[in-house]
Amino acid sequence: MSGQAPQCAAAARTTAPWCARARAIAVTASFLCVLLEPPYGLAIIRSVAFGVACAAATYALWAERGQALPRHARDLVASVLAVVVVSLAGVGVSAQPAWSFRFWSHQLGEHIAIFLILLRFARPRDFYRFLVVLAVTVSALAVVGLVGYQTGTQVDVDRYTGPRASLMFHSYGRAALYIGRWAPLLVVLGALAPRPWLRILGLTGFGVCYLFTLFTFTRSIYVAVPFAVGLLFWWRRRGITVVVAAVFFLGLVSAPGFVGQRMRSFGDLLQSRHVSGERHLIWGSTLAMLRDHPALGIGYGWRNFELLYPQYRSPIATEKRLSNCHNLYLEIAVEAGLIGSLPNVWLGWCVLRRIRIVAEAVRRRTLRPPHEAIGLAALSSLFVFCVYSLTAVWFQSEGAADFWVCVAALDCVAAEVRGGGADEARAQRSD
Secondary structure, three states, X not given: OOXXXXXXXXXXXXXXXXXXHHHHHHHHHHHHXXXXXXXXXXXXXXXXXXXHHHHHHHHXXXXXXXOOOOHHHHHHHHHHHHHHHHHHHHHXXXXXXXXXXXXXHXXXXXXXXXXXXXXXXXXXXXXXXXXXXXXXXXXXXXXXHHHHHHHOXXXXXXXXXXXXXXXXXXXXXXXXXXXXOOHHHHHHHHHHOOOHHHHHHHHHHHHHHHHHHHHHOOHHHHHHHHHXXXXXXXXXXXXOHHHHHHHXXXXXXXXXXXXXXXXXXXXXXXXXXXXXXXXXXXXXXXXXXXXXXXXXXXXXXXXXXXXXXHHHOOXXXXXXXXXXXXXXXXXXXXXXXHHXXXXXXXXXXXXXXXXXXXXXXXXXXXXXXXXXXXXXXXXXXXXXXXXXXXXXXXXXXXXXXXXXXXXXXXXXXXXXXXXXXXXXHHHHHHO
């Protein structure tokens, strides 16, 4: 037995460098998958990156002899796995199980795999570098989107509002969410970045991104982004309020007059006869579906809602076909049913616990600079997600992987607040 110990130690020293490289490759490939999530036309490259991430993560786990997840993340992982099981049950009750399974594997399956890889292997500095790269990418995309909107090459023509900026998404709503949810991140860089060029990039990039969202005419983003930025000021840097207020003002002044009309239409949201304002009719039809399928819901995937909606549509509703109910929380309930929604509630509770921990640490200014920037970026982006979810469904579309990145980053910062358990465990694995 005594002779086996030196052999095990020698084997560990031999595999340690390769294990560290595998962890780095897994994390980098996972972040690349997130960056390539929108439809750039690079689906093959994204698929290769996802395969590399899974292979590298599998090797790293094998080299580490299957070490358990940190204790602080076990409740979060358990809730996520419960959501996976429930969604698979939803595939079984779907009207088109084969299509639902393919949709599940491409959307939720890949996103959960990326989330688990980042939760297991990513370090705070990895998240911070990703945020910097993401800030540059989003700013560049916002510029491209504005040019495309002005030239008419990247627009989504809506019969009620006219042309809307859509970037390469072919949908103004997805474009608004993708750019809008990361706009507060640029304010974080403008306030906390250690280098002047990053601060300049953050503030100018934020102005460009918010201006782009104005041209999408998406009212929920109009509200979500300013409130998220306001929370950033409340939590950390209030002195920058004047600069950001000026950016808001310039964006609103330079936007077309229809922006103001959309803002004023908030009061008529439930009375409008347009599809953007008849959500109370859609939600009533969705509740009727839920009453008829209370336990396990109608099944996983938007096609189930699309097939059933004509049977429950209100006679005075404008739209005859819809793929979702324009409310993420209600969509989860009707697809999974009351029983299937319980794991989603558990997941939400786990995320809310981490939000409370990180927000309190930010308010007290007890976080180190990298963790503070990561925590603020994750908090503000999750706030945009939550507000936008009141009037839209994004969880089964491009960009949903960003939500899981925010949750993984939030858990990383929460672990630091609760004693640095994640940093210590990862430091031990890298030694």
